[in-house]
Amino acid sequence: MPRQFDGRKVRAVRRGRELSQKQLGACEGVGVSGPTVARWESGDEMPKGDKLPAIAAALGQPLDALFPHEGPADLQLLRCDAGLSVAQAAAVIDATRVPLANAESGRRRLQDAYVGPLADAYGVTREELLAAQDVSFGLRTARASAPSRDEQPSLPRTVAEKINYLLQYGYEGQTAPSDEQIAQAVNEHARAHGRMGSTTADDIAALREGATTDVSDSVRAGLAHALQVDAALFRDDEELSPTVREFLAAVRFFRSIQEGQILGLAARGNHTGLSAETMTKINEIVGELKHKLPGVEDGS
Template identity: 50%
Template sequence: MPARHFDGKRVRAARRALDLTQDDVGAALDVSRGTIAGYEANRSFPDGYKLPGYARVLQRPLDELFPRDGEPDLADLRCDAGYPQYKTSEIIGTRSATPVQNAERGVARLDDRFMGPLAAAYGVTVNELLAAQERSFGISTPPPSAAQCSAQALVPRTVTEKINYLLQNAYFGQTPPTDAEIAQAINEAGTTVATADDVRALRTGTETFASPAMRASLARAFQVEPAFFEDGAEVNPAAREVLEGIRFLGSIHQGQILALAARGSNTGLSAGMIAKINELVAELQDKLPDAPGSA
């Protein structure tokens, strides 16, 4: 049954009040008279994305004819806009609707570039879309402020999100490893923990469960703290260090910090701050086993 409440008796009363036949409604919704009869008898229910059209045919407000308890999640917003899931690929410009499907299932959050097009198509703000996304992940929060939007998108929470976050952000101009290369790194200890297909399933969200052994092996393969792949890593201090380290190195790679440092005291960084950055870079070089100049 859809998230909105569907009452066949209420629908039948609304139809009769307009002096419409079941054939009339069926023709408007492109279904058979028998399908409409099944809806009105509560033997079956229409897909959620068809409810806005149903309400228009019966000339009733959507919230009045099909009320909903609580706030909408991503699937609710899509259905209220009248889109079947497969149609969202056209909205976000991808070959498939997998990104939206994964977000609605609470597997992987939407990429930032999809937020604007989806919000526009659904007739909501980006903040409202983000709040609905959190509900899809089982997190009930008020709509985030504009300042919080980008920060929330940067925090990976599921195993799928964490794998993709590292692939997209941790290689700084280098080619990220393939699924087969990740599997090879995972299995370097001599025990076969995962195949390339296993990695692909986790990366795409087809598989959402990762055993403790798999999580530890993923951490080893990506050379990050094991805590990064634990549940709740977004609040784990060790995992936060991984995220902040990647963002810091990304800023250096893009020239943002170096350009600011070059300006010195001329509205740039102070000498003390530049010295601190140098200390941090030296510490990173010492900790990375394959860093230039390390033993």
């Protein structure tokens, strides 16, 4: 979410520092005329987001105090907080504005080669930049932490978002499959159904990054097989529903104590996933009985 700009607050702080509108506009990084500052303060215009750090610095105010924002940072906010325009950020990765515009608007993810240079330019870690990219694509929480029950990530819609969601949240306590392992499983599924499997690890990477959006039914079915979910999940515009999310939460727990046996059973058991009520009840029962299960020590 973009930072909040209050022109009246800017006017009050500017006057408190005994700066004219012309002087504020002439400060390093602000670079506008006095009349432009006047329009900002009156609410007739808004400054570009990448100018807010310079305005805050010129007024001697912390960025978060003068221009607060709600929720986790997205890619656009990281870029603006670094004081970079789209053109300047594009120059960092030696590309046109298109990859950045696509990523910031949630249409296509950044190529992996762009992540490191942009993270350095924005003054964040790779993990923080990838977390911000998830926010831009509607996944509200950072990759490094699982969502609480009160703050679940927005539901993924595209094939790329679904793959990344499943890899992120479906393998708690385990190592998620690599692109090569997913490609191998997709090919095995294709051959088992009389088709030639030719999917490569690069193909899977392109799917995850959103570089490839045209996905055949065979590959969709293979992805569902590889990630052990129902094939309906990978249909066009099919969201990951709260029911499936409850299912995944239960699967993560079951897999930690039964080495994935429940996952295969549930995946084969029905085509829509267990109901949220059923999975909630299962979680309650397991919570009560987990210390009595074979091989599970007390306090584990």
